[in-house]
Amino acid sequence: MTLSNMKFTLHIWRQESAKAEGRFETYMVDNVSSDCSFLEMLDILNEQLVNDAVAHPVCFDNDCREGICGMCGLYINGRPHGNDDGVTTCQLHMRRFHDGDEIWVEPWRAKAFPVIKDLVVDRSAFDKIIQAGGYISTTVGGVAEANSVPVAKHIADKAMDAAECIGCGACVAACKNASAMLFVGAKVSHLNMLPQGRLEALDRVRNMVVKMDELGFGGCTNTYACEAECPKQIKRQNIARLNRWWLASRLGRDRKE
Amino acid sequence: MTLDSKIPEGPLSEKWTRYKEQQKLVSPANKRKMDVIVVGTGLAGASAAATLGALGFNVDVFCIQDSPRRAHSIAAQGGINAAKNYQNDGDSVERLFRDTIKGGDYRAREANVYRLAEVSGNIIDLCVAQGVPFAREYGGQLANRSFGGAQVSRTFYARGQTGQQLLLGAYGALSREVARGSVRLHTRHEMMELVVVNDADGTPRARGIIVRDLVSGKLERYAAHAVVLATGGYGNVYYLSTNAMNSNVSAAWACHRKGALFANPCYVQIHPTCIPVHGDYQSKLTLMSESLRNDGRIWVPKDKAVAEALRKGEMNANDVAEEDRDYYLERRYPAYGNLVPRDVASRAAKERCDAGYGVGTTGQAVFLDFKDAIARLGRNVVEQRYGNLFQMYQKIVDEDPYEVPMMIYPAVHYTMGGLWVDYELQTTVKGLFAIGEANFSDHGANRLGASALMQGLADGYFVLPYTLQNYLADQIYSGKVDSGSAEFEEAERAVNERMQRLLDIGKAAEGEHGTVDSFHKRLGHIMWDYCGMARSREGLQEAQKLIADLEEEFWTKVRVPGGTDEMNPELDKALRLADYFELARLIVADALQREESCGGHFRVEHQTDGGETLRDDDNFMFVAAWEYEGHGNAEAMHKEALNFEHISIARRNYK
Numbered sequence: 080m081t082l083s084n085m086k087f088t089l090h091i092w093r094q095e096s097a098k099a100e101g102r103f104e105t106y107m108v109d110n111v112s113s114d115c116s117f118l119e120m121l122d123i124l125n126e127q128l129v130n131d132a133v134a135h136p137v138c139f140d141n142d143c144r145e146g147i148c149g150m151c152g153l154y155i156n157g158r159p160h161g162n163d164d165g166v167t168t169c170q171l172h173m174r175r176f177h178d179g180d181e182i183w184v185e186p187w188r189a190k191a192f193p194v195i196k197d198l199v200v201d202r203s204a205f206d207k208i209i210q211a212g213g214y215i216s217t218t219v220g221g222v223a224e225a226n227s228v229p230v231a232k233h234i235a236d237k238a239m240d241a242a243e244c245i246g247c248g249a250c251v252a253a254c255k256n257a258s259a260m261l262f263v264g265a266k267v268s269h270l271n272m273l274p275q276g277r278l279e280a281l282d283r284v285r286n287m288v289v290k291m292d293e294l295g296f297g298g299c300t301n302t303y304a305c306e307a308e309c310p311k312q313i314k315r316q317n318i319a320r321l322n323r324w325w326l327a328s329r330l331g332r333d334r335k336e
Numbered sequence: 337m338t339l340d341s342k343i344p345e346g347p348l349s350e351k352w353t354r355y356k357e358q359q360k361l362v363s364p365a366n367k368r369k370m371d372v373i374v375v376g377t378g379l380a381g382a383s384a385a386a387t388l389g390a391l392g393f394n395v396d397v398f399c400i401q402d403s404p405r406r407a408h409s410i411a412a413q414g415g416i417n418a419a420k421n422y423q424n425d426g427d428s429v430e431r432l433f434r435d436t437i438k439g440g441d442y443r444a445r446e447a448n449v450y451r452l453a454e455v456s457g458n459i460i461d462l463c464v465a466q467g468v469p470f471a472r473e474y475g476g477q478l479a480n481r482s483f484g485g486a487q488v489s490r491t492f493y494a495r496g497q498t499g500q501q502l503l504l505g506a507y508g509a510l511s512r513e514v515a516r517g518s519v520r521l522h523t524r525h526e527m528m529e530l531v532v533v534n535d536a537d538g539t540p541r542a543r544g545i546i547v548r549d550l551v552s553g554k555l556e557r558y559a560a561h562a563v564v565l566a567t568g569g570y571g572n573v574y575y576l577s578t579n580a581m582n583s584n585v586s587a588a589w590a591c592h593r594k595g596a597l598f599a600n601p602c603y604v605q606i607h608p609t610c611i612p613v614h615g616d617y618q619s620k621l622t623l624m625s626e627s628l629r630n631d632g633r634i635w636v637p638k639d640k641a642v643a644e645a646l647r648k649g650e651m652n653a654n655d656v657a658e659e660d661r662d663y664y665l666e667r668r669y670p671a672y673g674n675l676v677p678r679d680v681a682s683r684a685a686k687e688r689c690d691a692g693y694g695v696g697t698t699g700q701a702v703f704l705d706f707k708d709a710i711a712r713l714g715r716n717v718v719e720q721r722y723g724n725l726f727q728m729y730q731k732i733v734d735e736d737p738y739e740v741p742m743m744i745y746p747a748v749h750y751t752m753g754g755l756w757v758d759y760e761l762q763t764t765v766k767g768l769f770a771i772g773e774a775n776f777s778d779h780g781a782n783r784l785g786a787s788a789l790m791q792g793l794a795d796g797y798f799v800l801p802y803t804l805q806n807y808l809a810d811q812i813y814s815g816k817v818d819s820g821s822a823e824f825e826e827a828e829r830a831v832n833e834r835m836q837r838l839l840d841i842g843k844a845a846e847g848e849h850g851t852v853d854s855f856h857k858r859l860g861h862i863m864w865d866y867c868g869m870a871r872s873r874e875g876l877q878e879a880q881k882l883i884a885d886l887e888e889e890f891w892t893k894v895r896v897p898g899g900t901d902e903m904n905p906e907l908d909k910a911l912r913l914a915d916y917f918e919l920a921r922l923i924v925a926d927a928l929q930r931e932e933s934c935g936g937h938f939r940v941e942h943q944t945d946g947g948e949t950l951r952d953d954d955n956f957m958f959v960a961a962w963e964y965e966g967h968g969n970a971e972a973m974h975k976e977a978l979n980f981e982h983i984s985i986a987r988r989n990y991k
Binding site: 111114140143144146165172195203206209210211213218222223224225235236239245246273 | 390404408462495497
């Protein structure tokens with residue numbers, strides 16, 4: 080049943096810049112449809128702020144608004160991407176809230192994700208981890224015919240399960256250690272499981288884990304808050320695989336592994 | 337101005353091979369000295385930057401998002417075409433070429449399309465090597481599915497996230513080059529201006545760009561020997577589209593203002609399977625992959641009274657008996673059925689809704705039903721094929737598509753028009769190249785499903801790395817480009833002036849004002865109503881007036897808060913919208929001059945008795961390439977004649 084005039088009290092984290100001190104500011108929005116997405120509700124607030132010229136609009140990252148680009152990510156009432164399972168913030172709808180609710184909106188909080196402004200954080204640390212080894216080295220001119228290496232369906236499916244990660248950083252935000260092990264585990268699993276990725280498997284895991292530690296992400300707490308909050312429902316088995324590959328690389332097992 | 341498309345001599349199937357054999361190359365030692373700018377990191381930009389970096393060029397790559405992985409290619413769902421003929425169902429390069437030309441309603445350039453079909457197989461080889469987890473059969477071989485406009489299964493896919501997986505492959509390749517130091521990555525940077533510098537002999541050449549750091553707001557200059565534009569399409573001129581919120585035309589438009597011709601702007605693809613509009617607060621429309629038409633059947637009720645009852649919620653779709661359903665695509669197009677090309681499917685949906693058979697609360701929707709597929713294949717199989725799409729639908733609409741049919745309606749999706757490029761993908765400004773959706777070259781008046789990914793990667797991995805060298809080979813004597821020159825100075829000044837002008841309007845305007853989005857929505861309504869799925873002379877003329885008035889209002893009443901030296905999304909949006917107004921006028925002018933219907937461009941005056949598009953090959957078999965003549969002035973049209981030497985021209989028939 081669609082409601083057309085819901086009302087909310089929003090407590091939103093405002094912070095001018097990385098170095099400025101942040102604080103919560105309170106705003107009211109009304110006439111919100113229950114079919115509205117959370118970000119569309121923030122659009123309504125921003126329209127209101129510009130029209131009334133009382134405060135600058137709230138900055139928040141967003142782009143595709145269909146749950147795949149990984150750009151949006153808000154900490155809503157203490158949960159990354161809010162109180163629905165398996166969705167990003169842009170796919171969270173106001174029908175998940177009650178009319179009159181108070182809602183607390185914060186940026187991701189992690190040492191490796193410093194705040195840029197308001198609800199926008201810097202996630203370039205994820206790019207740096209990928210640059211450390213999150214790829215298979217190929218040359219455009221020198222690859223084999225696509226069907227020359229068969230890949231068992233169940234392997235391809237598992238690789239795809241891991242590859243669905245959108246790099247939004249909810250796993251880091253959910254973890255009390257701000258660990259990136261689910262993100263790294265998913266990429267390592269995706270590539271190391273495929274025959275094409277095997278040659279570089281040990282170097283890959285070593286380089287990515289070292290980079291992850293260097294950038295200030297914490298270790299796994301084994302509480303799996305990451306799995307619970309992941310909008311793409313990436314499984315914690317990826318962390319187990321990461322640990323297994325990491326161990327193999329530490330033991331110096333040869334590359335035929 | 338005469339447009340030279342530089343199509344190589346020789347038979348169609350040998351043109352690309354001959355070109356590669358005869359083109360100029362740059363030696364490894366010289367490659368290191370050549371600077372290349374790539375703007376955009378979608379499939380085309382990321383693959384081009386990675387490939388150029390691997391070749392040894394010195395590359396600077398820019399994206400507006402916080403990471404290259406977020407470019408909107410990521411949202412492509414259904415798949416990528418390639419003429420592999422793995423299914424042994426009669427596919428070939430020739431057939432993919434013909435399907436693409438026919439799908440584009442004979443308005444694309446033969447040589448470019450043939451080359452695209454030719455390299456399509458290489459793309460799949462490369463992506464598999466990169467670790468793209470394409471769907472597999474139990475024997476370990478790659479799986480395929482069918483897409484609109486084809487009678488073979490040639491579409492490779494990774495569940496409903498093919499674009500994501502291909503982009504992550506290209507992003508991985510790009511990341512590797514960033515780590516190797518051949519590519520420098522600039523995220524949260526938006527291109528504001530193209531810098532054109534005259535040679536010693538007076539030839540104007542693209543030599544750099546002015547970008548804005550979207551975090552600090554500061555302008556920066558980058559100089560190079562060539563600039564590659566891979567900034568996607570302009571569908572957001574309609575406000576509501578399936579594009580991402582930040583997708584925009586401004587980088588391409590900056591090039592247009594500096595002399596790059598803009599081709600076929602009126603060719604806009606309206607995708608038939610999107611979630612219908614439901615409220616004025618809505619910020620975007622969500623696509624439901626075309627792959628759903630493999631198994632889903634599209635219908636509306638046969639009886640208007642039943643449609644009325646459905647709209648009022650007095651009955652639901654499952655109550656409509658089989659014999660009371662009109663599977664109108666299967667009825668009208670028995671040969672292709674639900675898999676007709678997008679433009680045909682979209683118009684057919686509009687026709688039924690306009691005739692009073694539409695469903696949903698607004699009457700602007702048709703059903704996409706999986707009842708038969710679930711009965712035939714089982715829920716499991718349907719879930720495996722389309723699980724993520726069904727989940728997405730359920731989250732947005734709050735209805736379970738396994739139980740009740742989906743409701744869909746056409747929405748603006750892809751733009752076939754774009755910067756005019758020759759066979760080498762070079763625009764009319766020397767040293768400026770355009771690839772992927774940003775150029776106009778391969779899809780004619782309508783793009784077939786699963787061909788955008790193919791084109792983006794073909795351009796970036798397999799075409800541009802060759803053709804760009806042919807240009808750069810002559811630039812090795814020019815030395816390092818100086819970003820301190822008067823041309824850079826002037827370009828930067830122009831950007832500052834434009835930003836300040838926008839900010840000043842809000843300060844000056846007492847009382848009445850509007851937000852950027854409020855103007856954008858109004859522009860979108862004009863475009864959708866008068867220049868959407870059906871266009872008429874009167875409507876387009878009316879749109880011209882409405883756009884001009886709205887543009888004037890925008891420049892006097894828009895309120896943009898904040899300043900230039902900070903993160904300021906309202907200013908970003910205002911700058912983009914200012915360009916959309918100019919683009920909107922050009923789209924309408926192009927639609928007005930094209931007195932025929934073809935592909936996505938449907939002029940109501942030009943249709944067959946059966947309501948199909950009616951081309952005028954005698955008078956309109958050309959590419960319309962427009963030249964910018966200054967703000968507010970009508971643009972000048974140049975024609976590139978399309979010569980079909982290989983294919984025989986026919987009326988498109990999917991019956």
